[in-house]
Amino acid sequence: MDNRIRYDRLSMVFPGNRGTPDTVAVEDFSLEIGQSEFLVVVGPSGCGKSTILAMTGGLAKPTSGGVFLGDEAIRRPGPDKAVVFQNFSLFPWKTVIQNIEFGLSLNHVDKAERSRRIEYYIDVIGLRGFEAHYPRQLSGGMQQRVAIARSLVLRPRVLLLDEPFAALDAQNRTVMQEELVRVWSEQKPTVIFITHSVEEAVFLADRIVVMTRRPGRIKEIIDVRAAAGEEHWRSIPLDQVMRRADFQDLRGHVWNLIREEIQLA
Numbered sequence: 242m243d244n245r246i247r248y249d250r251l252s253m254v255f256p257g258n259r260g261t262p263d264t265v266a267v268e269d270f271s272l273e274i275g276q277s278e279f280l281v282v283v284g285p286s287g288c289g290k291s292t293i294l295a296m297t298g299g300l301a302k303p304t305s306g307g308v309f310l311g312d313e314a315i316r317r318p319g320p321d322k323a324v325v326f327q328n329f330s331l332f333p334w335k336t337v338i339q340n341i342e343f344g345l346s347l348n349h350v351d352k353a354e355r356s357r358r359i360e361y362y363i364d365v366i367g368l369r370g371f372e373a374h375y376p377r378q379l380s381g382g383m384q385q386r387v388a389i390a391r392s393l394v395l396r397p398r399v400l401l402l403d404e405p406f407a408a409l410d411a412q413n414r415t416v417m418q419e420e421l422v423r424v425w426s427e428q429k430p431t432v433i434f435i436t437h438s439v440e441e442a443v444f445l446a447d448r449i450v451v452m453t454r455r456p457g458r459i460k461e462i463i464d465v466r467a468a469a470g471e472e473h474w475r476s477i478p479l480d481q482v483m484r485r486a487d488f489q490d491l492r493g494h495v496w497n498l499i500r501e502e503i504q505l506a
Contacts (some may be wrong), residue, residue: 243311244398244431246274253292256352266292281446285502289457290435291403298322298401313435320348323392327404331376338372341391358394366390382413400430415479422475439496444475448457455501461498
């Protein structure tokens with residue numbers, strides 16, 4: 242299964258209203274993402290990060306250029322491209338099981354296979370004992386576990402995450418980062434992860450794409466794997482990684498790149 246993603250001179254322009262100028266959100270964005278790579282995109286607010294994610298998921302059509310999954314152009318949403326948003330996007334009237342099952346039912350997966358996959362991810366994501374709970378009965382961290390399970394149960398080729406942990410407290414955020422790494426390492430979809438947290442980006446990424454201020458272009462691509470060494474530091478608890486000088490040096494470099502763009506605004 243070819244999970245590579247390619248952006249070919251991608252641009253997105255949003256038309257202005259009632260005489261206001263058009264907004265160029267993304268301009269001339271070209272990039273290749275490798276098989277099962279964990280790519281993190283950072284940059285100042287309004288630089289087009291979420292727009293790129295929407296185009297990758299087939300939720301928005303670029304003004305020019307194209308996005309390709311394997312050799313096929315992405316033109317519409319589908320179960321091969323799962324999206325997890327910051328606000329969880331769960332159905333409040335459905336239980337944990339029903340929320341996870343929704344996409345499988347929509348894609349006509351047979352009942353036996355649905356049950357098998359749900360049982361697997363209930364354990365993998367740490368939801369055992371909460372199957373009959375409704376979202377209002379869950380903490381923010383547990384709700385985000387449900388949202389991730391609902392995406393992974395589809396066995397997507399691409400997992401798109403738009404600031405998925407931004408609404409969580411610091412403790413839950415750290416736990417969910419480590420859980421995401423564990424689950425991703427088992428299934429290995431290609432991941433595109435949007436975040437405003439430099440620390441989160443440096444911990445999770447194989448590579449980091451730093452965006453310029455609007456119109457969003459690539460400012461620098463940072464190979465975290467080269468800095469982290471043969472055993473990527475995301476396999477180590479975050480509190481231990483944060484004590485490493487090489488981690489802090491890279492964190493400082495990424496933050497300085499973003500700060501330059503903020504100061505230009």
